[in-house]
Amino acid sequence: MTVTKLAADKASLTIRIKGYDLDMINALRRFCLVEVPVLAIDDVVILENSSLMYDEVLAHRLGLIPIVTPHKYLEGGEDGVQVMLVLDAKAGAVTRTIYSGELVSAEDRDVKPASAEIPIAELAPDQSIKLEAYAKLGRGKVHAKWQATSKAVAKPTPIVTIKNASTAKREQLEGICPVHILASKDSKLVVTNPFECTYCMECEKLDPDSISIQESKNDYIFSLESVGSVDAEDILMAGADIMMKDFKDLHSRVDVI
Numbered sequence: 001m002t003v004t005k006l007a008a009d010k011a012s013l014t015i016r017i018k019g020y021d022l023d024m025i026n027a028l029r030r031f032c033l034v035e036v037p038v039l040a041i042d043d044v045v046i047l048e049n050s051s052l053m054y055d056e057v058l059a060h061r062l063g064l065i066p067i068v069t070p071h072k073y074l075e076g077g078e079d080g081v082q083v084m085l086v087l088d089a090k091a092g093a094v095t096r097t098i099y100s101g102e103l104v105s106a107e108d109r110d111v112k113p114a115s116a117e118i119p120i121a122e123l124a125p126d127q128s129i130k131l132e133a134y135a136k137l138g139r140g141k142v143h144a145k146w147q148a149t150s151k152a153v154a155k156p157t158p159i160v161t162i163k164n165a166s167t168a169k170r171e172q173l174e175g176i177c178p179v180h181i182l183a184s185k186d187s188k189l190v191v192t193n194p195f196e197c198t199y200c201m202e203c204e205k206l207d208p209d210s211i212s213i214q215e216s217k218n219d220y221i222f223s224l225e226s227v228g229s230v231d232a233e234d235i236l237m238a239g240a241d242i243m244m245k246d247f248k249d250l251h252s253r254v255d256v257i
């Protein structure tokens with residue numbers, strides 16, 4: 001098996017995996033989706049709420065804010081470990097919006113909302129909200145708020161073959177590709193990045209004599225996006241680690257039988 005990194009930043013990762021079964025890649029995909037532990041607000045103690053928003057709605061909104069989950073929780077944290085964050089907001093003479101950046105933790109400064117700009121509620125003049133929010137470590141298989149990824153997908157690596165680069169439909173082909181990977185170079189049709197092909201097949205329908213799209217065998221593009229709690233690459237590594245541990249556990253049980 002060979003793995004090549006095609007694109008990576010904190011929020012997303014795209015890799016190419018050759019020589020590995022789709023079943024196993026799909027298992028890895030599902031482990032990344034539902035088994036990687038992250039922090040999410042699960043309990044809220046409302047001390048004061050004079051806003052128009054019901055306590056239950058407020059608690060629900062807080063639960064959906066991605067919370068940065070430092071490595072120590074990812075590697076060794078037990079499900080249910082919790083960190084308290086506090087929100088203490090008051091409006092002055094004018095209406096104002098409370099944003100996620102106002103949720104702070106005195107227990108662990110590294111535990112904070114992944115974005116400081118998520119609106120939580122509107123406060124009219126003199127209204128206030130004061131609460132304690134408990135972020136707990138959990139997994140996506142229990143509730144989507146504990147999902148570290150917003151996307152984890154695999155597709156066969158596309159093979160885009162130009163059969164007639166001088167086609168009269170070159171400009172139409174360039175315009176029809178939704179991911180803009182068909183372009184002109186020296187008046188010839190070229191493919192700029194075949195990995196981005198979505199298999200929509202519009203080009204082949206338009207001009208089957210000039211272009212063909214095929215799927216590779218045992219060669220896949222795997223991509224995932226982070227919601228912001230954990231870096232995309234760390235999600236992949238944690239998902240792979242948990243998958244291997246589960247397989248070893250299963251293997252030892254089968255031995256006992």
Ligand code: SF4
Nearest residue numbers: 177197198200201203
């Ligand atoms: S199949 Fe769709 S995405 Fe792929 S090259 Fe053709 S038009 Fe572009």
